[in-house]
Amino acid sequence: xIELERSLLRRLRDRDERAFRELIDGHRxxxxxxxxxxxxxxxxxxxxxxxxxxxxxxxxxxxxxxxKFSTWLYRVTVNHCKNRIKxxxxxxxxxxxxxxxxxxxxxxxxxxxxxxxPDRALEGAQMEKLLQEAIxxxxxxxxxxxxxxxxxxxxxxxxxxxxxxxxxxxxxRLHRARLALRKKLQRHVGDES
Amino acid sequence: MSDDxxxxxxxxxxxxxxxxxxxxxxxxxTFAQDVTSTIRKRSAGRFFARRTxxxxxxxxxxxxxxxxxxxxxxxxxxASQTGSLAGPRDRGGSGHAGSGLQLTP
Numbered sequence: 001x002i003e004l005e006r007s008l009l010r011r012l013r014d015r016d017e018r019a020f021r022e023l024i025d026g027h028r029x030x031x032x033x034x035x036x037x038x039x040x041x042x043x044x045x046x047x048x049x050x051x052x053x054x055x056x057x058x059x060x061x062x063x064x065x066x067x068k069f070s071t072w073l074y075r076v077t078v079n080h081c082k083n084r085i086k087x088x089x090x091x092x093x094x095x096x097x098x099x100x101x102x103x104x105x106x107x108x109x110x111x112x113x114x115x116x117x118p119d120r121a122l123e124g125a126q127m128e129k130l131l132q133e134a135i136x137x138x139x140x141x142x143x144x145x146x147x148x149x150x151x152x153x154x155x156x157x158x159x160x161x162x163x164x165x166x167x168x169x170x171x172x173r174l175h176r177a178r179l180a181l182r183k184k185l186q187r188h189v190g191d192e193s
Numbered sequence: 194m195s196d197d198x199x200x201x202x203x204x205x206x207x208x209x210x211x212x213x214x215x216x217x218x219x220x221x222x223t224f225a226q227d228v229t230s231t232i233r234k235r236s237a238g239r240f241f242a243r244r245t246x247x248x249x250x251x252x253x254x255x256x257x258x259x260x261x262x263x264x265x266x267x268x269x270x271x272a273s274q275t276g277s278l279a280g281p282r283d284r285g286g287s288g289h290a291g292s293g294l295q296l297t298p
Contacts, residue, residue: 150212
């Protein structure tokens with residue numbers, strides 16, 4: 001661990017507000033990109049990214065400096081994203097149940113899942129939109145490895161540390177996730193043409 | 194590697210390239226401010242340390258001030274006639290009435 005990082009950590013433990021701002025400025029875009037790619041929604045991503053930094057500030061004493069600080073930070077990020085995905089899917093199911101009850105079977109289309117909200121930030125980039133939607137359709141274990149490896153360009157070693165998974169599992173999940181994405185993209189392109 | 198595996202690998206590589214070419218999303222400009230204000234709100238202002246000397250205690254400056262203080266005290270004691278910071282007492286007989294014990298034969 002470099003001396004600069006050590007000194008920043010010391011200041012963070014002293015609850016130095018300036019150190020907190022330095023930490024946010026240094027990592028906010030990367031954390032935000034991970035949350036955005038994991039959740040596919042800007043507002044949710046921003047909310048989760050904020051929660052990530054709040055958790056980091058509250059639990060900085062528990063960071064034991066055995067791994068890189070960024071690895072720990074990304075682990076917190078991934079855990080928050082997974083929790084939010086679970087929460088959103090539960091809420092989505094509940095909302096759908098409520099809609100089913102209110103529609104009382106008059107319109108079967110109401111019960112079907114709503115189309116994914118268009119990604120305004122990336123409007124115009126059709127491929128990117130398709131990719132984002134395809135990532136959103138992966139299950140969260142596959143989504144994590146694809147986002148960390150292919151979008152964030154982290155090493156397999158780092159991903160193993162972040163997820164706590166063995167090397168082989170990460171690699172096989174990554175391969176399966178890529179193939180699943182490929183299939184989803186092909187289906188999309190096939191539907192449109 | 195079989196033909197199927199080769200096709201799989203090529204397709205996976207294609208997806209990897211597409212994913213790595215995705216734009217990087219940037220956090221809003223007010224992000225840091227939003228986070229710190231949320232922390233302040235939730236902790237009712239108790240989270241961030243408030244220090245008399247700002248963010249860092251100037252231990253160096255405090256040490257120099259302490260050494261100077263000790264030097265000044267030392268000089269005053271050295272310059273004093275009694276070797277004490279208190280002035281010399283008047284031990285003459287012309288004290289104020291009742292200021293000392295008077296013995297009568």
